[in-house]
Structure formats: C-alpha cells, structure tokens
Amino acid sequence: MIGVRTVTGDVPAAELGRVDYHEHLFQVSPLLPGDELDDEAASGAEAGHLRDSGFEAMVDATPIGLGRRPAALRRISGATGLRIVATTGTHREQHYPADHWLRELSAADRAELFVRDLTEGMPPEDGPDAADRTDVRAGLVKAGIGYWSISPFERATLDAVAEAASRTGAPVMVHLEFCTAAHEVLDLLEAAGVAASRVVLAHADRDPDSVLHLELAARGAFLGYDGMARPRTRSDAELVGLTEAVVDGGGARHILLGGDVARSTRYLAYGGMPGLGYLGARYVPRLRQAVGETATTRMLVDNPHRFLTWSTPA
C-alpha cells in the first residue's frame, strides 16, 4: 500500500493535511525567460510562505527537462515541514527546444523513463544519459497538450503516461490550454486503461464554463483551479463565481486548488509578488465565504488526498 508518494517517502493521505495541488519550486523554460526558479534558498523561503498561509503539502508540478531539482525538493521539505509530491512526465511540446533530447524518445522509451522516476528515483539533473539516480521518487506523472491540439510529441507522452500510470498506479496530471480538448484527452487515457478518476485537468478554470466542468466531473475527472491572482485574464470574483456554480451543480468532490504561480517575478522571495501565500491568505477566505467550510475543506483536503493516493496497478 503506497498511499501518497512524497519526496521524503510514502505516507497515508490522511497525513497530508491541506494540499496545494499545483506549484513550481523549480522551473526553467525557454517560454518563461527572466522567470527562472532556480535558487534553492529563495524557493525554500517561498515554500515557507506557502506553509504559513495554511498548507501542509504541495505538488511540485515541474516535469522532466524543465529544471527539476529532486534533492533540493527533499531538503526544502525537511526544512519547512511541507510534504512535497514531485512530478515526472513532460510538459506541452512548446517548452522544449527543437534539439531537445526528449524529442528522440519513443512513447515506449518515455514510459520506461517515467516508471523509473516513479519507482526508483529521479536523476539529479535531467539528461539523455542520466544513469545515476537519486532515491527521490516522483509521485505523479504529467502530460501537456496545446490549444485544441495534440502534437505527435504530446501524443507520445500521453501514451507513455497511460502506460506508466497503468503499471504503477500513480495519479495523472494533464496540462490543458484553456481547458480545450479535455474530453478528447480523457477519451484517449480511458482507451489506454486510465480511468478519468485518476486524472486532474490542470488549468480547467481558464475556460470558466460550469456546464463543461460538470460534464468532466460526471466522468470522474478532477478539475484543477489555479488561475487566481490573474486579473489581466480573469478576476478572482469570476473564479469564485465559477466555483459556486460547479459546487451548486454537485461538482465539489472534483475540484483541486493550486496557485500555479510559477514565475520568479511573482515570488516574494525572488523580489516579485504576490507570492505563493496569496492562495491561502487572500483567495481561500473569499472562497470559504462563498461556498462554505464543507466544500472548501473538500477542495483543500479530501479531494487532493483521493487524487494523490496511488491505485492498485492494472
């Protein structure tokens, strides 16, 4: 019985407390120049802000090739007391330069890599010949797709994610652009043996359509709401309104909350704002007022515990 696989070991879900389902303590991508998260001391301080805002656990959602730092995650977990779940898999294709080594890997090769990250440990630095591995294991496997688009690169990862999840029982995260192709991704994963109830659709709130969300929840999927503090695209008021509509429609058991702040210019410890503390300090109180304590606790505690618990391998 694995329970939840964290960077410091496997724990029963009940020990996790409140969970932020989506942040990045380390991330480097050509799509985010000047926003590198690569300073262990600063990322550790920011993790402390998250803890102080009312969280006991978080998912570091950075997949292979984007500056993961497994050993540093374990040190930060030890120093802050935050439980951290690390990620394997890949992001959507655009994050990888044309000559990136990952592009050479078939779906079968990727599945092997993901399974080793989940069961043996992640390498200290991602690379084509990362033979030496740490004993820090990933607890989640991730894929990403484009806007109404699944490229061959992304399809290979989806196939590999399905294979790795079936073989290990690990939970699955899929990055969507504006919640497009959500049904199509669930169809594809289900056909490959992964139930929708094992999958979180990250950034589902970028299409604030409660009817669509209730359809996806009815299939069993988790909805990742992580777009708060982005008034240029959508105000928190609209996100709270969307959440109320989905809760009223019976979808409260399917919502996960995260900040996905993801940029150094948004981290206090890197000199930016509003920081990882925004979710707990500013957003959650508003949400609680709108939907009540029971629904809020589902989103912060019960739902992520259910999602992150490994299932029995197929």
Ligand SMILES: [Zn+2]
């Ligand atoms: Zn993210």
